[in-house]
Amino acid sequence: MKESAEARRERRLFETARRNLQRALPKAVKEVAKKSGWRTSQGVLFREAEGWFFEIHAVPWIVETKTPASLNSKPMSLDPLFWKIVGLDENINQPLSFRAFGAFACRTPPLREADMPESDGEPEQIARALLEWANDQLNELRGGQSVDGFVDFIRFHPNQIERRSHLPALVTALLLQGRDEEALAICYEARNMSPFGGGFLFMQQAGETKSFLDLAIEWITNAHQSRSVN
Numbered sequence: 692m693k694e695s696a697e698a699r700r701e702r703r704l705f706e707t708a709r710r711n712l713q714r715a716l717p718k719a720v721k722e723v724a725k726k727s728g729w730r731t732s733q734g735v736l737f738r739e740a741e742g743w744f745f746e747i748h749a750v751p752w753i754v755e756t757k758t759p760a761s762l763n764s765k766p767m768s769l770d771p772l773f774w775k776i777v778g779l780d781e782n783i784n785q786p787l788s789f790r791a792f793g794a795f796a797c798r799t800p801p802l803r804e805a806d807m808p809e810s811d812g813e814p815e816q817i818a819r820a821l822l823e824w825a826n827d828q829l830n831e832l833r834g835g836q837s838v839d840g841f842v843d844f845i846r847f848h849p850n851q852i853e854r855r856s857h858l859p860a861l862v863t864a865l866l867l868q869g870r871d872e873e874a875l876a877i878c879y880e881a882r883n884m885s886p887f888g889g890g891f892l893f894m895q896q897a898g899e900t901k902s903f904l905d906l907a908i909e910w911i912t913n914a915h916q917s918r919s920v921n
Contacts, residue, residue, distance in 0.1 A: 709753045712814055716751060716758075719818035727822060732788045736825050739787060742767050743836055746791045747825045749807055749817070758809055758817055761801035762828050765790075765860065766838055766867065773797050773863045776910045777891065777903060795891065797860040800848045803828050838867050855881055859891065859903050866911070875911045878904045 694702075717734025729736040729747075736747040744767050749760035770790050774782045779795055790796050807820045842864045850856040858881055865874040882904040891903040 706753050708812075709751055709756075712751045712812060712817075713753070715814040716749070716817060719814035720749075720821060723815065723818045723822050727826075729822065729825060730787065732792065735788075735791055736822070737788060737791050738829075739767055740829060741833060741836075743832075744770075744787070744790050745825075745829060747821065747828075749821050751809075751817070756809060756812070758807040760805055760807050760821055760824060762803040762825070763791075763799050764802050764832065764836065764841075765797060765799050766841060766864070768867055769797050769860065769863055772866060773859055776863065776866075777906050797857075797863060799845065799857060799860050800850050802832075802844070838864055842868065855884075859907075862903075862907050871911050871915065875908065878908045878911070882908070 717731075720734045720736065721731045724731045724736060729738050731737070734749070736745075738745055744765050746763050747760060748763075749758055751758040771783050774780055774795070777795065782789065782793065782795065785793060805824060807817050807824065810816050842861065845851055845857050845861045845864065848857065851858075851861065858877070862874045862877055865871075865877070882902070892900050
């Protein structure tokens with residue numbers, strides 16, 4: 692059935708209100724997060740705790756009264772090793788937020804997800820609910836995270852199994868554990884399936900383009916040779 696003129700008008704008004712909420716929420720999150728221990732950028736909460744990096748995202752939907760939130764977490768040592776592998780060591784000097792927003796950082800799937808209560812739909816209320824949820828998740832996770840658990844989480848996540856979406860995080864985490872041979876085998880297998888696997892391409896000084904997998908294989912091989920010489 693065709694949508695009536697009144698229904699179209701109501702839908703447009705609803706969607707306009709939802710877009711306004713989207714725009715207002717980052718400012719509200721910044722306000723409620725003051726002195727909370729969380730830092731904010733672009734409406735995202737992030738912090739370091741016990742050697743782990745945490746980031747919390749929440750974006751209101753436009754076509755439905757729903758604001759899903761997600762928590763991502765990774766070892767603080769993950770990105771520095773990734774940057775060393777790909778020749779971007781200088782990124783270690785970037786602000787903490789670079790681990791969430793930087794063009795070259797290890798991406799991970801959400802560890803926890805939930806819908807934020809909207810009540811009257813005011814951005815301040817949603818922001819307070821988000822901060823409370825963030826604190827609850829942080830408290831639940833304290834002392835319970837390990838690189839072993841992180842590797843298993845990445846390895847068996849559907850996005851990794853079906854699309855190999857998190858190869859850089861998986862390979863780098865394996866290297867953090869000293870599981871070089873396993874990381875190397877994964878790199879070769881993935882590169883045989885797709886030369887540009889890993890989701891990153893890097894321009895080298897000689898003008899050659901290499902993938903993350905190329906650089907990881909070189910880095911692991913060179914590390915082995917260096918240990919053999921020493």
